[in-house]
Amino acid sequence: MERKRSDNIAEELEGLILGGVFTPGERLDEVQLADRFAVSRTPLREAFHRLALSGLVEHIPHRGTFVRQPGPVELIEMFEVMAELEATCARLAAARITDEALDDMRATNARCLAAVEAADHDGYYHENERFHAILYRQSGNGFLEGECLRLHKRLMPFRRMQLRLRGRLRQSMSEHEAIVEALQRGAADEAAEALRAHVAVQGEKFHHLMAGLKQAAE
Amino acid sequence: MERKRSDNIAEELEGLILGGVFTPGERLDEVQLADRFAVSRTPLREAFHRLALSGLVEHIPHRGTFVRQPGPVELIEMFEVMAELEATCARLAAARITDEALDDMRATNARCLAAVEAADHDGYYHENERFHAILYRQSGNGFLEGECLRLHKRLMPFRRMQLRLRGRLRQSMSEHEAIVEALQRGAADEAAEALRAHVAVQGEKFHHLMAGLKQAAE
DNA sequence: AAGTGGAAAATTGTATACAAAATAGTTGAC
């Protein structure tokens, strides 16, 4: 294993946690991981702090660093907040959005649709992310944009899970089109409501998915 | 100077930054501060990470850690987001709030008013914080509550500044009463709008305050 | 004279050694 930097370590650890190698609540052993990555404990602690910033792990003084995979309840709550934040973006963007951005959203949407046709999940995911990123930017509120990106990233693995649900992709696409349409008309409340519903439904779908998995495990 | 722990160092640094000892954009010299606190660089770096978590400083790899006091524009943006988050709390709380919590809010409000009468700024500030904390809790969304507390804390010094504005305290009190009243009736949209306005006005007041200070400095 | 190259200084990142704290395990008393 090649020599790592703390940046890479944080990234790799993120992958391991999201990949399910470390179970939620598990303590991340510093010496063990230091040995695994062939580095000392110091950069590992740095990496832990970075993961704590994105909320993936929790550090308790004199106790250790623990995997903080959110449970179903907290996840629903996070989707609820995400829905509100995106709705706010939409409300603000409806008044401020530029024609260029509207065109960009339409183009992104088109590429998104193409990805759906080609069953290209990664492509869909990428374009979908771009669609939302444009919306955040067009809110005109840089702080709001940052908070949205942060939460969006944190929900990333859970959004990804539900892409497998049949028919969800196409439904999501038509929702995107309705959003663009409302933004173009400058209908703030309508756009906000469309976004709220668009994100909220993801939380619900996820809930169903989780319930299904739980049932299957029993 | 006594021996410090990284927790205390983070706290003390926070005070120094908020107290204006370190100017925004300034680089925090590790060796210099390590010498000042009579500790090594290691716990200082830990403290930096903690401050980065609350957004007070920014760490740039191989460049250093910089004071990240937000400018007027970002501050307005933050108040805008805070207003939306609190409005969401209100909307959710309107349906879920318990009678005990309503009584608690009224009692807190009463103590708040007493503090105003006694010109007890610290007391007012404390009770006001409690008022909002109850609201966050009553949203029933633990994640939302956490995000609100985080942002509220970050805006703390700026809220505090505007308490000096004449008449603002009493106005704020009557807004609180209107909020409680709307919550009691279960009027979600009304409560949300009341909160949004209540917080947004703080952002505006702050804006005026900053403009005044800037003018006075010229 | 201005711009580029490189060497030296300053500063951040990492490794190792040591200290402090928490947990676990064991012995003793009741």
Place this chain on the structure above:
DNA sequence: GTCAACTATTTTGTATACAATTTTCCACTT
């Protein structure tokens, strides 16, 4: 036999030494 206290072990927190990177400054070339 159970609970409590003490010791031993494990684990986190800190100090110091060293490596790597960035920046600065000076010399040299065009």
